[in-house]
Amino acid sequence: MARVVVDVMPKPEILDPQGKAVLGALPRLGFTAVSEVRQGKRFELEVAEVNDDVLAEVERLADTFLANTVIENYTVRVEQ
Amino acid sequence: MARVVVDVMPKPEILDPQGKAVLGALPRLGFTAVSEVRQGKRFELEVAEVNDDVLAEVERLADTFLANTVIENYTVRVEQ
Numbered sequence: 001m002a003r004v005v006v007d008v009m010p011k012p013e014i015l016d017p018q019g020k021a022v023l024g025a026l027p028r029l030g031f032t033a034v035s036e037v038r039q040g041k042r043f044e045l046e047v048a049e050v051n052d053d054v055l056a057e058v059e060r061l062a063d064t065f066l067a068n069t070v071i072e073n074y075t076v077r078v079e080q
Numbered sequence: 081m082a083r084v085v086v087d088v089m090p091k092p093e094i095l096d097p098q099g100k101a102v103l104g105a106l107p108r109l110g111f112t113a114v115s116e117v118r119q120g121k122r123f124e125l126e127v128a129e130v131n132d133d134v135l136a137e138v139e140r141l142a143d144t145f146l147a148n149t150v151i152e153n154y155t156v157r158v159e160q
Contacts, residue, residue, distance in 0.1 A: 001115075007122050008122075009122065009124065019123075022123070022145075022146070025145070026141070029141075029144075029145060031137055031140075031141050031145075032137075033127050033128070033133070033134045033137045033138065034125045034126065034127055034137075034138070034141070035081075035126050035127065035128065036125070036126035037123060037124070037125055037126075038123070038124040039121060039122070039123055039124075040121070040122045040123075040124070041119060041120070041121060041122060042087050042088075042089065042119070042120045042121060042122040043099075043102070043117060043118070043119055043120075044089065044099075044117070044118040044119075044120070045114045045116070045117055046114065046115050046116035046117075047113050047114055047115065048113070048115065053113070054113045057111055057112075057113045057114075058113065058114070060111075061106070061109075061111050061114070064109075065102075065105070065109060065111075066102070
């Protein structure tokens with residue numbers, strides 16, 4: 001078994017209300033070091049083995065289903 | 081500016097209905113390589129610089145606010 005991770009984040013030019021909500025709460029909670037927060041999704045996919053076919057399928061899966069590519073970017077990577 | 085990433089995932093023994101929903105949809109969509117899906121959250125935090133104080137604050141932030149440690153695990157890492 002191997003694990004492939006797909007990270008899905010809102011594009012930089014897209015408003016991220018979840019990230020803004022987290023950022024707005026930080027000063028009230030006493031946290032001062034963080035100046036910007038973006039919140040996205042992380043998918044951990046288990047596959048039997050990693051090869052070109054599997055990675056192509058996961059890429060297609062991320063592009064068509066896990067991410068909304070109008071407003072989100074994604075990255076696919078194999079986790080060691 | 082530097083970026084610190086906090087990944088928050090449901091603990092292995094906790095039911096993950098979002099991941100299950102994604103997994104259940106895959107065969108219908110023609111994807112066959114993936115046998116398990118877990119869905120979590122990814123936070124990208126911008127900080128002025130990375131040092132021990134900042135990392136300690138982010139660790140505390142993740143532990144008390146970004147993750148619910150009863151049901152979720154988190155990892156903090158500096159992104160290059």
